[in-house]
Amino acid sequence: MTPRFANSSEAPIPVHVVDKHALQDWIDRQPARVQTWVHGSGFKPAIGKTLLIPGPEGMPEAVLIGYGSEAERKRGRFHLAAAVPSLPDGAYEIASGLPAEKAEEEALGWLLAAYAFDRYAGNGGAKALLLPPEGVDAAKLEIIAAGECLTRDLINTPACDMGPEALEAAAAQLAAEHGARFAVVLGEDLLDRNFPMIHAVGRASDEDPRLIELTWGESGPKLTLVGKGVCFDTGGLNLKPGASMGLMKKDMGGAATVLGLAHMIMALGLPIRLQVLIPAVENAVSGNSFRPQDILMSRKGLTVEINNTDAEGRLVLADALAYGAEGEPDLMLSMATLTGAARVAVGPDLAPYFTDDDAIAAALDAAARKVADPVWRMPFWDPYEKDIEPGIADLDNAPSGGFAGSITAALFLRRFAGDKARYTHFDIYGWQPKPAPGRPKGGVGMGARALLEALPGVLGL
Incomplete structure (x- = not known):
């Protein structure tokens, strides 16, 4: 298999990466309907947790991905990859919350989340594709x-x-x-x-x-x-x-x-x-x-x-x-x-x-x-x-x-x-x-x- 990034023609869904201690700040900057949705969901931004946010017509207009705390992130790597299997098929783009110095690591982890050994059984990897974050050498990571x-x-x-x-x-x-x-x-x-x-x-x-x-x-x-x-x-x-x-x-x-x-x-x-x-x-x-x-x-x-x-x-x-x-x-x-x-x-x-x-x-x-x-x-x-x-x-x-x-x-x-x-x-x-x-x-x-x-x-x- 050859993991790949999404391309710009695939109409990506915005992704907001949320630190455990920054969730309320993010919520406070959103429209009332989004605030209501997030509060009503009981979403907690633990590493790998996701929340799809519907638009006015019910289709996903954004997704939240939990990023845990700094102390929790030190205990692992490729934290966004933990969320990828739970996302619907489609294209995604990091819109906010991901530190620039972590963009390459997290982009590679997202690619590797697509891996599945399927020679003997029809196991499929994650189908959620990421638009390469700004500043990342997409061809090299692929x-x-x-x-x-x-x-x-x-x-x-x-x-x-x-x-x-x-x-x-x-x-x-x-x-x-x-x-x-x-x-x-x-x-x-x-x-x-x-x-x-x-x-x-x-x-x-x-x-x-x-x-x-x-x-x-x-x-x-x-x-x-x-x-x-x-x-x-x-x-x-x-x-x-x-x-x-x-x-x-x-x-x-x-x-x-x-x-x-x-x-x-x-x-x-x-x-x-x-x-x-x-x-x-x-x-x-x-x-x-x-x-x-x-x-x-x-x-x-x-x-x-x-x-x-x-x-x-x-x-x-x-x-x-x-x-x-x-x-x-x-x-x-x-x-x-x-x-x-x-x-x-x-x-x-x-x-x-x-x-x-x-x-x-x-x-x-x-x-x-x-x-x-x-x-x-x-x-x-x-x-x-x-x-x-x-x-x-x-x-x-x-x-x-x-x-x-x-x-x-x-x-x-x-x-x-x-x-x-x-x-x-x-x-x-x-x-x-x-x-x-x-x-x-x-x-x-x-x-x-x-x-x-x-x-x-x-x-x-």
């Missing part, structure tokens, strides 16, 4: 919303229809849409081309493991995005219990997020050279599954002792990061649904990230606040490096003890990112556990909009 919807659709699709082959097809379609170059290293060719850990993790599946590569742009700084594409994760021989396996269709959320971000970058025509790398596998169980205590050789030449086959995401990312680093990008980013430890640390709503670069961190934090895409910096804590060094091999894919699991995973990945590229790693959740304004329960992008906003400053565009 592109961002389309990228987010792509991410959501990919994550929401179950593994029966979103295995490595289907993920490759989705990436190929995106490349064709933007005139990007596309290549795949498939199956046994992974061994011939020196991607041994991608092959080892994915070889047990009926669908061949693969490395997907999309490249776009001829000039400018080089940006490499690496997304974890584990299309389903059983845990391998360290089999997950059923409750832990239930959401593993989303284990390719990193790949889905970088594809959504790639769409935004290419559709906006950013002056960069873009490389997208997705190791796409299924971590299945069969007679040739990789095993606990196996020692794998990586593309970089580092050996890795396998102490848990359920810590497979960092293995496939490692080979892809090593390959990406060989191209000496100006910035390399990895995105992955990698560790439960990150969820314990920050919950499902924040996108934790790791970087050694304070300038990148400052840019990301400022961008996240501006575009309502919250992130949180985590440390590459060097004293924990010894925890990922088992002695029998260069690295351990699952250190014992359980402490600092997201940090040790990030340190593992940093070993493969090289010394020349500025490197940042996101350990995202990729899932909205409960419905929220503009974000229905299900797959969700995390960190992509903050990254998009930060890129011009980070790359000097």
